[in-house]
Amino acid sequence: MTHAIMLQGTGSDVGKSVLVAGLCRLARNRGLTVRPFKPQNMSNNAAVSDDGGEIGRAQWLQALACGVPSSVHMNPVLLKPQSETGSQIIVQGKVWGQAKGRDYQKFKAQLLDAVMASWEIVRDGADLVIVEGAGSPAEINLRAGDIANMGFATRANVPVVLVGDIDRGGVIASIVGTHAILQPEDREMIKGYIINKFRGDISLFDDGLRSITRFTGWPSFGVVPWLKDASRLPAEDSVVLERLVKGGGRPLKIAVPVLDRIANFDDFDPLMAEPEVDVVMIRSGESLPADAGLVIIPGSKSTIADLLRFRENGWDRDLEIHRRRGGHIIGICGGYQMLGRTVRDPDGIEGSVTEIDGLGHLDIDTVMEPEKTVRNVEAHSLQFDVPLQGYEIHLGRTTGPDCLRPTVRINGAADGAMSEDRKVFGTYMHGLFGADAFRTALLRSMGITADAYNYNAGVETALDSIACQLSEVLDTEALFAIKTQG
The missing domain is CATH 3.40.50.300 (P-loop containing nucleotide triphosphate hydrolases)
Structure with a gap:
């Protein structure tokens, strides 16, 4: 029994x-x-x-x-x-x-x-x-x-x-x-x-x-x-974001703006476990730090509403300055959509605002569509030529010239987009930082030479x-x- x-x-x-x-x-x-x-x-x-x-x-x-x-x-x-x-x-x-x-x-x-x-x-x-x-x-x-x-x-x-x-x-x-x-x-x-x-x-x-x-x-x-x-362990409740303490003194600072409807923020847990990396969660009212080498825009349950708040916080201006300094930018899922030229929601799936200008760091456009993609995926990083495992949970279809430089191949199909100088990229795939080989290659591309922490073994x-x-x-x-x- x-x-x-x-x-x-x-x-x-x-x-x-x-x-x-x-x-x-x-x-x-x-x-x-x-x-x-x-x-x-x-x-x-x-x-x-x-x-x-x-x-x-x-x-x-x-x-x-x-x-x-x-x-x-x-x-x-x-x-x-x-x-x-x-x-x-x-x-x-x-x-x-x-x-x-x-x-x-x-x-x-x-x-x-x-x-x-x-x-x-x-x-x-x-x-x-x-x-x-x-x-x-x-x-x-x-x-x-x-x-x-x-x-x-x-x-x-x-x-x-x-x-x-x-x-x-x-x-x-x-x-x-x-x-x-x-x-x-x-x-x-x-x-x-x-x-x-x-x-x-x-x-x-x-x-x-x-x-x-x-x-x-x-x-x-x-x-x-x-x-x-x-x-x-991967955290579930966004309450934990309020308790994360800013570090300091580590070679690479990664800034993550905390969106009002931030989703799947456990994407960043593997990066937080890295001894050479300082992941800083930026709350409303704070500025993106000038000494960040990488800014990652996380997933969002409400892309348009969070994009509006992104601008209200002045993070769009901070991101422009970061980009002019040669900084790197990554967008995950909703964050990927925000990095484009426009986000359209003709059916009002997310709310009353049906079209908004994106942040303009990728030459792409997104249209929200009713059908939701929910799946686990086997993938491959085209940027670093290493295998990935992760998942997708998203609404929307993204197209544009920068999609001709996809970042990953998911179940055999190209996904994501990359800027011509390769310093900005986005993808719909969650979980890519959990792949030790990808994380090692990404950090090495930014000057961190230590071998990546074995994240999954650490969870076990x-x-x-x-x-x-x-x-x-x-x-x-x-x-x-x-x-x-x-």
């Missing part, structure tokens, strides 16, 4: 995704057939699953931790924000529709059927399924029709472990407060709690654990220290390290033995 546990948080960004990934790897290393599941996710950092649809990047990573192919059923509902109030809705890997926040609440009951169908597929044949909640069950204003937390847990009869983040402060109140406001039937689903992100001497929190248990009756499964290896090592640490600080025997209700 399949066992299942669900990690829910006292709030967003308490570290659930990393804990699930670590526990998945731990269970796998103990010989269990384990799979991840997240009923509903909200992220523009999507991945293409092995069965060809969009899922949250965290569930892709968790499947890797489990040693199993990723599937759209591991994250059946994915919300991709494209405005302040609305999101694109992905159901079982495919675009289902669009909705503003208030309208989405009306759809959740319909989506629960898809969630439960996917749940049956994921749990079939597994020894253990580790489920990740979204946000917090304490958001009781969203309880009606909920599919992300207690709505799923009660429907699927999956016991819950509550995760609290001590690093942000107030962890005792957040756990005890969650206990206090939950409905009795939801409260009964919680079988214990985990304290996450502890710094210092864990024994100093012994009284805190006793206090939480006294108020709630829930046992502690352990206290997890700050997991430094988590920084070596980080997962094993986190799993080992969790086995030391958590009562995993009790955690994995939690039984479903009834």
Whole structure:
């Protein structure tokens, strides 16, 4: 019989995704057939699953931790924000529709059927399924029709472990407060709690654990220290961008403007892992640094809206200056589209603005089209003659003279464009920096001679390290033995 546990948080960004990934790897290393599941996710950092649809990047990573192919059923509902109030809705890997926040609440009951169908597929044949909640069950204003937390847990009869983040402060109140406001039937689903992100001497929190248990009756499964290896894993939530610390003193500075609807920013994780590279995330109101050797414009869920904001921040002028100084520029997906002469959206797919001038660094034009390209790809760098693996998630068709100098060949077809002086290029392909040979060649073309860091091996090592640490600080025997209700 399949066992299942669900990690829910006292709030967003308490570290659930990393804990699930670590526990998945731990269970796998103990010989269990384990799979991840997240009923509903909200992220523009999507991945293409092995069965060809969009899922949250965290569930892709968790499947890797489990040693199993990723599937759209591991994250059946994915919300991709494209405005302040609305999101694109992905159901079982495919675009289902669009909705503003208030309208989405009306759809959740319909989506629960898809969630439960996917749940049956994921749990079939597994020894253990580790489920990740979204946000917090304490958001009781969203309880009606909920599919992300207690709505799923009660429907699927999956016991819950509550995760609290001590690093942000107030962890005792957040756990005890969650206990206090939950409905009795939801409260009964919680079988214990985990304290996450502890710094210092864990024994100093012994009284805190006793206090939480006294108020709630829930046992502690352990206290997890700050997991430094988590920084070596692909991040899903753009919240992490606010915590990235600028480095300094490294030979090559790479500037990445943080767009309002930045997508798939984990593209830059391999570059951040390079010891000779300083990747600087540039926030709204800041200037692109004058000493950057390379500017990379990332993917975007809303190319036109982000291009407008790009100009509002004055980054277009900074980029012109960077270019005149001989600096290099790379555009990925939406960033590639921005580098051209024009972006047109005749059907209003992204919004009310149907045409906009691009940044003009590539002689190309883009037209948005309704059909979305979602696929994993085998590719080859035409620039450096090395193999690549990655994925595409995009709308739009790009043409123009600079496309006669493509940057990569994807599944046998040319993709991307390059300027005549070869200092500006763009591509629709995500993941190219993850190829060690490509990254080495790119960095060497900019004067960095050290061999590239083995990024994929680093991710695997980080997962094993986190799993080992969790086995030391958590009562995993009790955690994995939690039984479903009834």
